[in-house]
Amino acid sequence: MSEVLYIKGSPRTGRSHSVAVADAFIDSYRQTHPDDNIKTIDIFKSDLPAFDLAAATAKYKIMHGQEHSEQDREIWAKVISVIEEFKSADKYVMAVPMWNFSIPYRLKQYIDIIVQPTYTFSVTEDGNYEGLVKDRPIFIAYARGGEYRVGSATEAFDLQKRYLELILGFIGFSDVRSVSIEPTLVAGAEVAKQRQAAAVEEAKQMAKVF
Secondary structure, eight states: OOEEEEEEOOSOGGGOHHHHHHHHHHHHHHHHOTTSEEEEEETTTSOOOOOSHHHHHHHHHHHTTOOOOHHHHHHHHHHHHHHHHHHTOSEEEEEEEOBTTBOOHHHHHHHHHHOOBTTTEEEOTTSOEEESSOSOOEEEEEEOSSOOOTTSTTGGGOOSHHHHHHHHHHTTOOOEEEEEEOOSSTTOHHHHHHHHHHHHHHHHHHHTTO
8 A cells, every 4th residue: 555645736726727626636546546645735735844054954963963042843753743744654746836837935944944955955975965756656746827848948947847847856856747737817718728637637647557
């Protein structure tokens, strides 16, 4: 039995193109993997710890073996709890809309919490980085208001997929599968509906062999 972590990165729920496709993936996956457990994290409803001055101070005190207070331990424990929940999964599914050419701020906060040395990546003796979250597949449903296809004039504006897959690769992911729904705005509602329907069908098929 596998543990699947479904990370919803959009606050729009019923109106989200990325969530609609990721939900379809999950529904199809359940049919072919009935014994697996699926846990959902709604990023915009989760009580994520702030990674502020207090958290950064606690991190460096504890990780460098310096004297620290009970408050430091409590603050850092909240961060570790999020990391451990993330690392407990065997497979991952994400719904990610594009915001200002990148990702939503709450998803970025989540990433800033989980990407920590000795927990999700390490530094080797020769100074290189090594990801510690290995041999686990991830499926990502991307949604974009415009079109950012490879080779197009707008490709350089895509800091959504490029960033997310870079940071996932940094912490060890090598099996990254995705579907993109685009455009969801610039070509009108009918085109968006058609593109979402096509992405849903593709996601359903991909889920069967996930």
